[in-house]
Amino acid sequence: MNDAPFDDGGPKSRRRSVSGPTSADVARLAGVSRSTVSRTFTPGASIDPVTAARVRAAAEELRYSVDPLARSLISRRSDTVGLVMGGLENPFYPAVAAGFMERLQQRDLRVMCHVAADIEAVADGVRAMLRYRVDALIVTASGMSNAAVDDCRRAGVTVIFFNRAVTLSAASSVQTDNVAGGRAVADHLAACGYARPAYVAGLANASTNRDRQAGFTDRLAERRLPAPRVESGGYTYEGGCDAATRLLRTKPRPDAIFCANDIMAMGVLDTLRHAHGLSVPDDMAVVGFDDVPMAGWPSFDLTTVRQRRNRMIEVTLDLLDDLRGDAEAPPVHRLIPGRLILRSSTRSP
Amino acid sequence: MNDAPFDDGGPKSRRRSVSGPTSADVARLAGVSRSTVSRTFTPGASIDPVTAARVRAAAEELRYSVDPLARSLISRRSDTVGLVMGGLENPFYPAVAAGFMERLQQRDLRVMCHVAADIEAVADGVRAMLRYRVDALIVTASGMSNAAVDDCRRAGVTVIFFNRAVTLSAASSVQTDNVAGGRAVADHLAACGYARPAYVAGLANASTNRDRQAGFTDRLAERRLPAPRVESGGYTYEGGCDAATRLLRTKPRPDAIFCANDIMAMGVLDTLRHAHGLSVPDDMAVVGFDDVPMAGWPSFDLTTVRQRRNRMIEVTLDLLDDLRGDAEAPPVHRLIPGRLILRSSTRSP
DNA sequence: GTGAAAGCGCTAACAT
DNA sequence: ATGTTAGCGCTTTCAC
Numbered sequence: 001m002n003d004a005p006f007d008d009g010g011p012k013s014r015r016r017s018v019s020g021p022t023s024a025d026v027a028r029l030a031g032v033s034r035s036t037v038s039r040t041f042t043p044g045a046s047i048d049p050v051t052a053a054r055v056r057a058a059a060e061e062l063r064y065s066v067d068p069l070a071r072s073l074i075s076r077r078s079d080t081v082g083l084v085m086g087g088l089e090n091p092f093y094p095a096v097a098a099g100f101m102e103r104l105q106q107r108d109l110r111v112m113c114h115v116a117a118d119i120e121a122v123a124d125g126v127r128a129m130l131r132y133r134v135d136a137l138i139v140t141a142s143g144m145s146n147a148a149v150d151d152c153r154r155a156g157v158t159v160i161f162f163n164r165a166v167t168l169s170a171a172s173s174v175q176t177d178n179v180a181g182g183r184a185v186a187d188h189l190a191a192c193g194y195a196r197p198a199y200v201a202g203l204a205n206a207s208t209n210r211d212r213q214a215g216f217t218d219r220l221a222e223r224r225l226p227a228p229r230v231e232s233g234g235y236t237y238e239g240g241c242d243a244a245t246r247l248l249r250t251k252p253r254p255d256a257i258f259c260a261n262d263i264m265a266m267g268v269l270d271t272l273r274h275a276h277g278l279s280v281p282d283d284m285a286v287v288g289f290d291d292v293p294m295a296g297w298p299s300f301d302l303t304t305v306r307q308r309r310n311r312m313i314e315v316t317l318d319l320l321d322d323l324r325g326d327a328e329a330p331p332v333h334r335l336i337p338g339r340l341i342l343r344s345s346t347r348s349p
Numbered sequence: 350m351n352d353a354p355f356d357d358g359g360p361k362s363r364r365r366s367v368s369g370p371t372s373a374d375v376a377r378l379a380g381v382s383r384s385t386v387s388r389t390f391t392p393g394a395s396i397d398p399v400t401a402a403r404v405r406a407a408a409e410e411l412r413y414s415v416d417p418l419a420r421s422l423i424s425r426r427s428d429t430v431g432l433v434m435g436g437l438e439n440p441f442y443p444a445v446a447a448g449f450m451e452r453l454q455q456r457d458l459r460v461m462c463h464v465a466a467d468i469e470a471v472a473d474g475v476r477a478m479l480r481y482r483v484d485a486l487i488v489t490a491s492g493m494s495n496a497a498v499d500d501c502r503r504a505g506v507t508v509i510f511f512n513r514a515v516t517l518s519a520a521s522s523v524q525t526d527n528v529a530g531g532r533a534v535a536d537h538l539a540a541c542g543y544a545r546p547a548y549v550a551g552l553a554n555a556s557t558n559r560d561r562q563a564g565f566t567d568r569l570a571e572r573r574l575p576a577p578r579v580e581s582g583g584y585t586y587e588g589g590c591d592a593a594t595r596l597l598r599t600k601p602r603p604d605a606i607f608c609a610n611d612i613m614a615m616g617v618l619d620t621l622r623h624a625h626g627l628s629v630p631d632d633m634a635v636v637g638f639d640d641v642p643m644a645g646w647p648s649f650d651l652t653t654v655r656q657r658r659n660r661m662i663e664v665t666l667d668l669l670d671d672l673r674g675d676a677e678a679p680p681v682h683r684l685i686p687g688r689l690i691l692r693s694s695t696r697s698p
Numbered sequence: 699g700t701g702a703a704a705g706c707g708c709t710a711a712c713a714t
Numbered sequence: 715a716t717g718t719t720a721g722c723g724c725t726t727t728c729a730c
Binding site: 032033034035036039046047048051070072073074075076 | 699700701702705706707708
């Protein structure tokens with residue numbers, strides 16, 4: 001054993017806290033300068049491969065890894081991505097969140113999460129994350145003020161909206177072609193012979209809701225069908241239940257209900273069947289949007305517009321790679337087509 | 350306008366990057382030292398209220414806020430909590446995650462998230478988070494190696510398992526009393542006159558699953574009922590469907606199925622009703638665990654054991670407050686009672 | 699390609 | 715209660 005009996009640390013050993021070895025330790029062991037160690041762990045730096053190998057070996061031996069906080073302090077990036085979500089009640093969003101996390105983790109990026117119900121809370125979360133120097137921000141929350149987007153651009157942080165339209169702001173977006181989705185539903189209902197459509201809306205100011213409604217309504221008009229009766233369901237199951245009840249009281253009673261998401265559609269279905277004893281699709285058709293896994297369960301077997309979730313996530317991350325660190329880059333907008341999935345909550349054409 | 354025509358920054362102005370004002374700027378404006386500024390923004394520091402007010406005013410004017418990364422570098426805490434999750438398919442977990450995030454945000458703590466399917470991935474995520482100096486770790490993933498827990502203790506990071514039993518490790522835990530939950534189900538089924546119980550298991554090595562099964566089985570034995578036939582459902586809907594099909598082939602056929610979570614119970618229900626035309630609860634009783642919102646929907650109306658989610662979250666955060674920064678503190682284990690919710694998937698007693 | 703020196707923005711130790 | 719000094723661990727000029 002190699003004792004060092006008098007090693008009380010010397011004069012400057014102010015009992016270094018529990019943290020691990022530093023680049024200085026590695027430099028000493030490898031016989032190079034600290035800069036060289038740093039360069040070894042900086043992707044595109046120019047360095048002699050042999051030296052690099054020696055440094056890596058030393059790092060391995062000491063079980064050294066770069067302190068990301070110290071690195072961030074000077075390099076002004078953090079290898080961290082912020083994920084701002086509006087809520088996780090609709091199962092579409094946890095699936096999206098998990099998809100992002102898995103893929104970001106694979107790229108060795110950390111994920112900082114925030115849930116925010118309203119536009120104010122979104123701004124707060126964004127600002128908090130900017131202070132932590134996130135490299136980029138993915139926003140699935142429904143609203144974000146232009147002021148907050150500006151803060152991001154000023155900080156050099158690219159923002160991508162996931163399933164949110166972006167008007168006049170500097171942010172990019174990736175979303176399902178919600179208008180086309182709404183149109184497809186109108187076409188399908190028309191083809192099946194339904195004649196009195198209704199629409200159960202999500203949140204009034206969510207672009208997803210507006211686009212789905214616009215596509216649906218426009219296409220109905222093009223096919224000379226009446227404008228749909230509209231009730232709000234607030235994107236929740238209970239909201240769908242209530243909307244269904246209200247729709248049943250209207251005259252003439254609708255014969256087909258398109259809901260802005262699957263959860264509301266399930267509320268509608270349950271209410272029609274269990275509270276009013278109606279048969280779907282014979283008495284009434286019900287269509288949703290998202291194609292969450294539950295939509296395919298036999299209890300619902302819901303006709304719906306599938307969002308290509310994984311594709312949307314991939315596209316978002318590709319965009320992130322392109323845009324990261326270049327806050328001046330012009331915003332990019334990508335529309336991913338959805339797909340109408342026919343099930344038994346609508347008649348066959 | 351107050352021009353400063355020759356202010357090219359002077360010799361040392363190496364064009365400071367886009368970041369905002371620093372504590373030095375505030376110190377200058379307020380006429381105090383940087384330490385005083387720092388103390389103003391450090392909760393329990395001793396400082397003259399009048400001075401503090403002046404500093405705050407200066408900070409406000411410059412729109413200054415502490416750089417958390419620089420602070421972390423020296424203070425060795427980050428005001429960030431790590432949340433390690435096993436997956437978000439079971440809607441119980443997104444709800445838990447959202448609950449934690451909302452409350453942590455209120456305390457002005459950031460949340461770093463990680464999803465990890467297996468014990469290896471959990472360890473990787475934990476280690477990555479430790480490098481980012483998270484102050485504490487909340488783990489809802491099903492497994493974590495003792496080595497990873499040790500890493501945390503060495504780093505001074507308290508770990509709390511949420512709904513996971515902890516054996517022989519230094520971590521604390523908060524969980525539903527799963528054993529009691531299983532026992533309550535056995536009592537209820539016995540009281541309703543069911544005589545041939547079955548159990549659909551979750552993941553074999555999850556403590557939630559083991560405890561629920563143990564409580565159920567033990568209580569059945571105490572009541573002189575046969576040991577339940579066991580089929581695995583892997584905590585998924587599809588797993589529940591398959592398990593139901595297998596159970597229907599066994600002789601004697603079970604008349605009551607207790608599932609380790611609601612999602613599997615819904616798979617069982619759907620399969621019994623739609624694939625086999627059976628009636629629940631007349632031909633067969635089905636019981637779940639969790640009481641996710643869907644369990645109350647009329648399509649399922651599932652008898653289940655409710656987990657007091659919000660209570661569990663509060664308890665976890667209280668524990669966090671007590672334990673944070675004190676990695677030597679002995680681990681604490683809290684058991685929260687569940688509650689059997691009676692619905693129509695079981696007969697009345 | 700490599701090293702020396704300067705400092706990112708902050709807080710902790712020590713002195714007063 | 716406040717100021718001074720040192721330094722967290724790293725990357726980045728700037729020389730060579």
